[in-house]
Amino acid sequence: MRAFLAGAQIQLRFLRAYPDAAIPFFTAPMFSVIFQMVFRHAGREDLTPYAAIAPVFIALWWLALFNSGWTITMERWNGTIEMLVAAPSSFAAVVFGRITTTTLLGVVSFFETWLVARAIFGTKITIYHPWAFYATVFVTLFAMAGTAVAMASLFVLARNAVTFSNSASYPFYVLGGILVPVSFLPHWIRPVSAVVFLSWSADLMRAALQAAPMHEFWFRLAMVAMLGAAGLLVGLYAMRVILTRVRGTGELGTT
Amino acid sequence: MSALVSNARVSWYAIVSGANDYWAIFTLKSWVFGWCVRMLSQVSFFALIGKLLESDKQTQFFLVGNAVMIAAMGATFAMNMTTSERGNGTLSLLLASPSRPVLVFASRGVYVMADGVFSALLGLFILGPAFGLHFPFPRILLVIPLTALVGMSAYCFSTFLAGVIIRKREVTGLLVNATIVILMTLCGINVPVSFYPGWLAWISRCLPITNGLEAIRDVIDGAPAATIAAHVGAELLVMSGWLALALVTFGAFIRAGQRDGSLEYAA
Amino acid sequence: MPAVDVQEIRRIFTPRKREPVVALDGVSLAIPAGEVHGLLGPNGAGKTTLVKILSTVLLPSGGRAFVGGHDAATETEAVRPLIGIVFGGERGLYTRLSARQNLEYWGALYRLSGAQIKQRSAELLERVGLTERADQRVEEFSRGMKQRLHLARGLMGDARVLFLDEPTTGMDPLAAREFRALINQLKGEGRTILLTTHDMVEAETVCDRVTLIDRGRILATETPRSLGSLISRFQRIDVEDAPREVLEAIRAIDGVSSVTTLEDGTVRIEVHEEGATTLVLKELVDVGVTAVKTSLPSLEEVYVQVIGDRGLTV
Numbered sequence: 001m002r003a004f005l006a007g008a009q010i011q012l013r014f015l016r017a018y019p020d021a022a023i024p025f026f027t028a029p030m031f032s033v034i035f036q037m038v039f040r041h042a043g044r045e046d047l048t049p050y051a052a053i054a055p056v057f058i059a060l061w062w063l064a065l066f067n068s069g070w071t072i073t074m075e076r077w078n079g080t081i082e083m084l085v086a087a088p089s090s091f092a093a094v095v096f097g098r099i100t101t102t103t104l105l106g107v108v109s110f111f112e113t114w115l116v117a118r119a120i121f122g123t124k125i126t127i128y129h130p131w132a133f134y135a136t137v138f139v140t141l142f143a144m145a146g147t148a149v150a151m152a153s154l155f156v157l158a159r160n161a162v163t164f165s166n167s168a169s170y171p172f173y174v175l176g177g178i179l180v181p182v183s184f185l186p187h188w189i190r191p192v193s194a195v196v197f198l199s200w201s202a203d204l205m206r207a208a209l210q211a212a213p214m215h216e217f218w219f220r221l222a223m224v225a226m227l228g229a230a231g232l233l234v235g236l237y238a239m240r241v242i243l244t245r246v247r248g249t250g251e252l253g254t255t
Numbered sequence: 256m257s258a259l260v261s262n263a264r265v266s267w268y269a270i271v272s273g274a275n276d277y278w279a280i281f282t283l284k285s286w287v288f289g290w291c292v293r294m295l296s297q298v299s300f301f302a303l304i305g306k307l308l309e310s311d312k313q314t315q316f317f318l319v320g321n322a323v324m325i326a327a328m329g330a331t332f333a334m335n336m337t338t339s340e341r342g343n344g345t346l347s348l349l350l351a352s353p354s355r356p357v358l359v360f361a362s363r364g365v366y367v368m369a370d371g372v373f374s375a376l377l378g379l380f381i382l383g384p385a386f387g388l389h390f391p392f393p394r395i396l397l398v399i400p401l402t403a404l405v406g407m408s409a410y411c412f413s414t415f416l417a418g419v420i421i422r423k424r425e426v427t428g429l430l431v432n433a434t435i436v437i438l439m440t441l442c443g444i445n446v447p448v449s450f451y452p453g454w455l456a457w458i459s460r461c462l463p464i465t466n467g468l469e470a471i472r473d474v475i476d477g478a479p480a481a482t483i484a485a486h487v488g489a490e491l492l493v494m495s496g497w498l499a500l501a502l503v504t505f506g507a508f509i510r511a512g513q514r515d516g517s518l519e520y521a522a
Numbered sequence: 523m524p525a526v527d528v529q530e531i532r533r534i535f536t537p538r539k540r541e542p543v544v545a546l547d548g549v550s551l552a553i554p555a556g557e558v559h560g561l562l563g564p565n566g567a568g569k570t571t572l573v574k575i576l577s578t579v580l581l582p583s584g585g586r587a588f589v590g591g592h593d594a595a596t597e598t599e600a601v602r603p604l605i606g607i608v609f610g611g612e613r614g615l616y617t618r619l620s621a622r623q624n625l626e627y628w629g630a631l632y633r634l635s636g637a638q639i640k641q642r643s644a645e646l647l648e649r650v651g652l653t654e655r656a657d658q659r660v661e662e663f664s665r666g667m668k669q670r671l672h673l674a675r676g677l678m679g680d681a682r683v684l685f686l687d688e689p690t691t692g693m694d695p696l697a698a699r700e701f702r703a704l705i706n707q708l709k710g711e712g713r714t715i716l717l718t719t720h721d722m723v724e725a726e727t728v729c730d731r732v733t734l735i736d737r738g739r740i741l742a743t744e745t746p747r748s749l750g751s752l753i754s755r756f757q758r759i760d761v762e763d764a765p766r767e768v769l770e771a772i773r774a775i776d777g778v779s780s781v782t783t784l785e786d787g788t789v790r791i792e793v794h795e796e797g798a799t800t801l802v803l804k805e806l807v808d809v810g811v812t813a814v815k816t817s818l819p820s821l822e823e824v825y826v827q828v829i830g831d832r833g834l835t836v
Contacts, residue, residue, distance in 0.1 A: 020429055030436040083628075088632060
């Protein structure tokens with residue numbers, strides 16, 4: 001537990017020390033502006049829930065990909081990964097602490113997005129199904145964290161992580177239907193979307209912001225949870241592989 | 256004359272070294288499956304809004320705007336090369352050499368910018384048909400030099416910004432992303448310039464991309480040559496303005512950095 | 523029970539697409555508690571590899587290594603709280619954080635309570651002389667300061683056994699001397715220290731015993747002085763005011779390698795065989811030369827003789 005908190009604390013300190021960590025908190029409100037403008041210009045105020053959700057997912061995904069995803073890799077490049085292994089505390093617990101902190105901070109992007117929409121465009125966002133909404137947010141954050149753990153571990157093991165991580169944003173925004181629902185994608189892509197938890201999550205959140213009754217809520221929520229858990233398991237397994245490599249082949253100690 | 260030649264030589268070597276650095280990071284495979292996929296996804300992400308709005312006209316609007324944005328993104332990424340210079344510790348060596356720093360900086364990122372322009376055109380010509388759009392041929396070929404113009408214009412802007420942050424390297428990532436998203440917001444990429452309130456439209460026209468993008472849209476929509484020329488002229492003016500600003504201020508920023516020692520951290 | 527007990531440790535690395543490398547080839551070593559033990563050898567000798575194995579960061583390919591009686595490979599939970607690692611170099615610190623923040627983080631990872639963390643980090647900063655810079659970012663520190671912070675970091679867990687891997691590399695002589703004084707203090711507290719180095723002066727001044735290691739094998743383990751006597755046949759005799767004929771006679775003795783005149787007029791006679799010293803001294807005493815000084819070679823000279831003239835090739 002102490003290791004978890006130590007991880008959380010240092011992550012907060014990193015946030016202040018590394019300006020790059022603030023990127024998603026700047027881009028989220030800007031995307032909010034862009035999407036609001038688009039729907040207003042098109043005379044489709046009914047689509048403002050879409051505009052309200054998408055920037056949050058963009059921010060959360062960015063946090064998972066870059067702030068979290070690079071956690072272990074940065075330790076490696078910094079020369080501290082071996083010291084982490086040699087410390088009595090659990091390596092996994094420290095990493096969790098850091099990733100969870102980062103993910104929870106993503107909640108800030110909600111407020112930013114909605115504040116901007118309200119302040120600049122006078123958009124009012126009504127949560128028609130509050131319990132469903134909050135439940136979805138909660139499970140989504142969990143799924144984000146789980147996916148982030150997978151990313152953090154896999155980035156260390158994959159040789160081309162650098163270049164691929166840079167490109168793993170928009171493809172997932174499209175597949176995840178975070179702005180334009182998956183139903184607008186060509187048929188052949190939809191099965192892929194089904195395994196990206198973002199698609200289930202985005203659909204649920206949009207539905208919670210609209211007056212119409214929600215369908216199959218528990219099933220859809222379960223899908224988000226399941227996919228997130230799958231990410232977590234993959235991440236844990238990959239972390240074990242990393243530790244084996246650090247101790248066994250000595251391969252990860254240096255760059 | 257010999258100053259011109261030696262400056263040109265410096266530029267050429269800087270361009271080549273920038274290109275080499277770039278290809279040290281990317282292999283063909285990662286360029287295609289990494290960068291290209293991302294780029295096409297980005298343009299599609301916005302083009303799909305047109306489908307949501309059930310309007311082909313909108314789809315085209317978003318697609319063209321965001322494809323051109325890719326060129327500007329490439330130009331903006333070039334800022335990263337500036338700060339990697341400082342990071343590698345090569346900045347001190349550069350400053351000690353007889354060449355003008357702005358020349359080297361400006362040239363090192365050219366390759367990234369060219370890559371952005373190429374990607375933008377790729378996106379346009381692949382996704383256009385994919386989204387069921389028909390571009391008028393051969394008029395559409397005009398888009399090629401126009402996109403290059405937008406790229407260069409954004410590049411001058413980006414060079415100026417690189418000078419601004421040369422003393423505070425850790426802010427680069429933030430500035431690059433902020434610049435990209437602000438340009439996406441303000442340059443008539445996803446909504447026409449006419450949508451902005453008057454004062455914002457004015458700011459928009461002083462930024463790179465805006466006028467050039469309008470010229471590109473004009474070409475596709477079949478607007479008269481005079482209109483196109485006017486927009487091209489405006490973009491050239493904007494580009495020259497940012498270039499001049501970059502040339503004037505870069506040296507000043509470097510000198511300031513030499514005075515307060517902020518150029519030294521190779522960390 | 524020795525604090526550190528290494529038994530026939532082997533470690534082989536198999537890098538991709540290259541021949542396997544034997545980093546350690548049956549190394550055995552026992553360090554009693556409270557000893558400062560030097561591991562001396564050129565780059566690539568296997569020093570860092572051994573330290574990594576002992577600090578549970580690397581698994582051996584064969585043999586066993588015990589710290590505080592626990593197996594470093596299999597009883598990591600028992601070993602890790604006992605040890606502190608101090609690596610040399612620029613890496614291993616969070617450069618954008620302050621010195622204090624770095625220490626507090628590791629304190630937490632070494633399972634200290636909140637109060638302990640605050641107290642101990644303040645104490646250690648004081649001890650290594652970084653109190654004034656405690657809240658400055660590490661990236662602004664000089665090499666010597668970073669090294670001192672490394673040491674403080676290694677002590678956050680109040681380790682009984684410390685592994686210092688080339689800790690004074692790149693330090694200026696004054697900083698290095700202060701660092702060594704710190705090490706002596708730590709020794710006075712009863713901690714066991716394994717120090718790797720390729721700096722002879724360091725090994726000579728700080729260590730109780732020194733192990734020479736090269737190419738993954740131990741060549742010798744002795745006190746710094748007796749290492750010298752290992753090859754005491756390489757003695758040297760410095761003489762003043764010796765008549766030339768005597769020097770000629772000495773030159774002809776079997777076992778004398780050289781007779782050279784130094785700048786200040788002293789003559790240095792180098793000997794490379796047992797018993798030759800006695801013959802030389804006899805010659806000198808017989809003609810009444812009494813300004814004679816014998817000395818054993820320094821550790822550096824032993825090093826060079828034993829490891830040979832490898833120069834810059836690793």
